[in-house]
Amino acid sequence: MNKPGPAGESFAAVSETHSAAVFFAGGLAFKLKKPVNLGFLDFTSPEARRAACDAEVELNRRFAPDVYLGVAELRDPGGHVVDNLVMMRRMPASRRLATLIAAGEPAGQALLEVARQVAAAHAASPRRADIAEQGDRAALLRRWDANLQQARSLTNSPLSPAVVDEVGRLARRFVAGRAALFAARMHTGRIVDGHGDLLADDIFCLDDGPRVLDCLEFDDRLRWLDGLDDAACLAMDLEYLGSPALAERFMSWYSEFTADPAPPALIHHYVAYRAFMRAKVSALRCGQGDLRAAGQARALAALALQHLRAGTITMVLVGGLPGTGKSTLAAQLAARFGWTVLSSDRIRKELAGMPATQPCPAAYGTGLYAPEWTARTYAELMRRAALLLGRGESVIADASWVSPDQRLASARVAKRAGADLVQLRCAAPEGLAEHRMRTREADPSDADPEIGKQMAAAEEPWPEGITIDTADSDDALARAISAARPPPPEVAWRPTRPYMQPD
Numbered sequence: 001m002n003k004p005g006p007a008g009e010s011f012a013a014v015s016e017t018h019s020a021a022v023f024f025a026g027g028l029a030f031k032l033k034k035p036v037n038l039g040f041l042d043f044t045s046p047e048a049r050r051a052a053c054d055a056e057v058e059l060n061r062r063f064a065p066d067v068y069l070g071v072a073e074l075r076d077p078g079g080h081v082v083d084n085l086v087m088m089r090r091m092p093a094s095r096r097l098a099t100l101i102a103a104g105e106p107a108g109q110a111l112l113e114v115a116r117q118v119a120a121a122h123a124a125s126p127r128r129a130d131i132a133e134q135g136d137r138a139a140l141l142r143r144w145d146a147n148l149q150q151a152r153s154l155t156n157s158p159l160s161p162a163v164v165d166e167v168g169r170l171a172r173r174f175v176a177g178r179a180a181l182f183a184a185r186m187h188t189g190r191i192v193d194g195h196g197d198l199l200a201d202d203i204f205c206l207d208d209g210p211r212v213l214d215c216l217e218f219d220d221r222l223r224w225l226d227g228l229d230d231a232a233c234l235a236m237d238l239e240y241l242g243s244p245a246l247a248e249r250f251m252s253w254y255s256e257f258t259a260d261p262a263p264p265a266l267i268h269h270y271v272a273y274r275a276f277m278r279a280k281v282s283a284l285r286c287g288q289g290d291l292r293a294a295g296q297a298r299a300l301a302a303l304a305l306q307h308l309r310a311g312t313i314t315m316v317l318v319g320g321l322p323g324t325g326k327s328t329l330a331a332q333l334a335a336r337f338g339w340t341v342l343s344s345d346r347i348r349k350e351l352a353g354m355p356a357t358q359p360c361p362a363a364y365g366t367g368l369y370a371p372e373w374t375a376r377t378y379a380e381l382m383r384r385a386a387l388l389l390g391r392g393e394s395v396i397a398d399a400s401w402v403s404p405d406q407r408l409a410s411a412r413v414a415k416r417a418g419a420d421l422v423q424l425r426c427a428a429p430e431g432l433a434e435h436r437m438r439t440r441e442a443d444p445s446d447a448d449p450e451i452g453k454q455m456a457a458a459e460e461p462w463p464e465g466i467t468i469d470t471a472d473s474d475d476a477l478a479r480a481i482s483a484a485r486p487p488p489p490e491v492a493w494r495p496t497r498p499y500m501q502p503d
Helices: 046-060 097-102 108-124 129-135 137-153 161-176 179-187 227-240 244-258 264-287 293-310 326-337 344-351 371-390 404-416 430-439 449-458 473-484
Strands: 013-016 020-025 028-033 068-075 081-089 191-193 203-206 209-212 224-226 314-320 340-343 395-398 420-427 466-469
Touching: 028 046, 028 068, 046 068, 046 081, 097 108, 097 203, 108 203, 108 209, 108 227, 108 244, 129 137, 129 179, 129 191, 129 224, 137 161, 137 179, 137 264, 161 264, 161 293, 179 371, 191 227, 224 227, 227 244, 227 264, 227 293, 264 293, 314 326, 314 404, 314 473, 326 340, 326 395, 326 420, 326 473, 340 344, 340 371, 344 371, 344 395, 371 395, 371 404, 404 420, 420 473, 430 449, 466 473
Parallel strands: 314 395, 314 420, 340 395, 420 466
Antiparallel strands: 013 020, 020 028, 028 081, 068 081, 191 224, 203 209
8 A cells, every 4th residue: 555645544535556546434445456557467357356356465464464354346236246455454644654754753663573574474485496486587687677678668758768778787787697696595595475565655663563564466476586685675665765774774684584694785786676666667657647756766766776886796806016015905995895805825825725824935936836826826716706706795806916817817707797897906115015025924925025026027017907006005095995986876875784773
């Protein structure tokens, strides 16, 4: 139910959505399906509307069993059934979650309970092959393509074709490179029969707990989805309503209740998917005469773009000669973004079966630093990078990267994973680099000033590398951050680790 009239529950009122009309009388509400074919749903036949009513009651009783009373019959004067209606208890409009948020009232405790309810419903969902396959990346791409096609087909749409195209490009790129991530979600039971359309307008915060209404009933395949996708719908709506902090907290609570280890990029992707799907619906309503819908459609499409950009997977090469501060800069970037650092020095020692900080000095190009060991080290680094990128994790690769062949191989890895490649070449005055090498302790690197000079003599040009002078550490970090995640725009919230304080 969306936006029923006045708060006084004794008044009669009518509310409409793109696919239904809801009539309010006393303590009851009656929902009539419109005889429309919108492409993604077809209610043109009485049989389809009856089936949708039956499904709506059955499915919504999973979330609000005391609200959905049954299916009523609408009869003509001769007693013939002409249509059917979903019959419900009328919810107090003043306790609508969207209304509370607009009024600035505390909603954290209610959202905590909603997260618990949604997580419990997902845990109780059957795990079947036909449900699980809707979590495959091919199924997600089909849903994206359907929404994009429907958005492009609208006449006089408020959505810019350029924005629609950019949304499609970024969405397909993310999905195409994440085969391992989506396979893991399927195999670990993360695909559920969920709600499908979780919005703040359809959640009522009552004294005895929230009631979650109006799940998606017209297409099972749209309700069979990743549980994270289901929860992201409400996070998107909360952000759109101007409460990004609540969006962040809700996703954190849901992830806590479900013990979901999903990478932040996947949350961004699902929020973007939900924002664009709703942008398409707003564009559709604009064509039906809703004067507010054009602005809503544009704002939601912009929100989708913001999250798609924030969820872009990135591989950052942090390279340079010994003593130029590349490992320090890589660690600082990792702390800033929460990305994984892969260090060639540590991998080299690991492959040799020794602790990372155990010294293993050798002349230039010999021992653990012979060409065959170096090739093996970089191959392992890129193997691990490919695995992480495929799982939706951005990577910082800390190595010298002095060879064009090594950098070319990393570019191929990034391209296959649908990831941005950022190349940073660290530099420092010779005296400072030598000082760093002489004074470091318990460091995985074995390079000394003499090795540094020999590497400098053999160094080949790195035209793609952005030179970062690390003599000023603050300036170096700022430049590296700008290069690795350039503006604009940043979203209003970022997925974080769970915490359980409601307000």
